[in-house]
Amino acid sequence: MSADAPPIIAIGGLGGSGTRVFAEALRSSGIRIGEDLNGSLDNLWFTVLFKRRAWTRRKPTDAEVARAIRLFHQAMTIGLADAISGADIDLVRALERDLLPGGTWNSGARQRQVENLLQSAPPAAEQAGRWGWKEPNTHVFLPQLDRLLPNFRYVHVIRDGLDMAFSGNTSQTQNWAHLFGLPEEEGMPTPVGQLRYWLAANRAATSYGHRHMPGRFMVIRYEQFCARPSAYWPAICALAGGDPATPIPSGLIRPSTIGRSRDHDLSVLPQPLLDDLRAFEIDLENVADPS
Template structure:
């Protein structure tokens, strides 16, 4: 049986890069064109646009099938598939113009024409969570790793790209780029992923970045079991030693959090302290 593809996401700044590094260490292909943050450029080129949520199911599913197939077993694209990809270049994006999208798509097209099959593959793009309910429904072997980080720290992150891009959809209103709406967006994403995880308990794993940096090996063990990878104790220790806590841990303590919604603060504190349901013994 083919290995399950692994998707990685989370609110921007959650620490998804660390999980991507572990996947690569385990020999899982996440693309040959990656951003410095190890984001899979090809997924971003195909799905990193707000109007992707306006695609009808048939169109989105066809684009998803193309991506899944070409990541696992690349073959040259048909004229119709090339036309479908080219149509994405002029679609509006939050941060990127047509030129960079063209370059990203060119890389994907070259991959399709020249790359070898990947026995194990996946992708990492933080906003994967936006479409993860559909990917899980349409691809029954897919597994999803959602990286979560202390919501109060996330409220004061400099990375608010997701809030600007997806916040109006998740909160159903215009948003203000700042800590209050940042925390509201984080809470909305966490609640939604929890609901999706309840529907797919064996295929969705939430990994706490805060626990990972405090005590890496137990969290690495949980991740390895979930993705079906096996490493030696020495390899786990090597991975653990590469995980360096960022200086931004507990950054919320330098701020007056009274401007945040008290209900959101309570939820963030509860979420950060909540025990995991998987077996870490």
């Protein structure tokens, strides 16, 4: 991995963690985050290549993930339209057949995103500088992305664990729990499964990032950022290879559903799980504050 390469920065976190705010921040600071985005500013080419139905049922091989990374990097830098092999076209077309509206896999991407991916071209000269993306599922593939992308940087967004336990966004738990050693248990209340996944996935991302990506990894508590965005903004800009003095965009923070857990009965959550949550949050308090 070349330290001289322009930084590539990604943003991820559990679905519903507020990652859109940070995608808006990157884009406003001049970073190209993709042309095929949904309303949440997710890069849908990443979704096509990584959020595969098959991978929600089994662990992907290292070679499969490496191939997805190669295709995504190529699409975002030089495009695939004039530089893709027949075998890679076959792979992408197979993924297309799963997607809506012709298929039944509701990943968030649609078949038209596959067409856009295959027709991708090099960015215009004025957009060919720093780039990155936001897609919540990025954290699932963090070790492979770090090993294979040059000068890779990553921002991991964490939202309050109790609020996330009662979130209606359960897709990551359903799709990826098996990758974190969390077996399905019949009759388990949804908030318990959600909180188990929140702990396992966030522990995996923060552990890897702090151990293997010093200086290239950042954890941000969503609630703390909403309360003090100016404390975090310079560090985000610097991590992305930009000017820390860049003014923070006006109207960036529009927090919602903070504290939703106060409207729910917490007794559904076992005390050992709550103790585990508190221990992890204490660890976060020691590393996630830039001041």
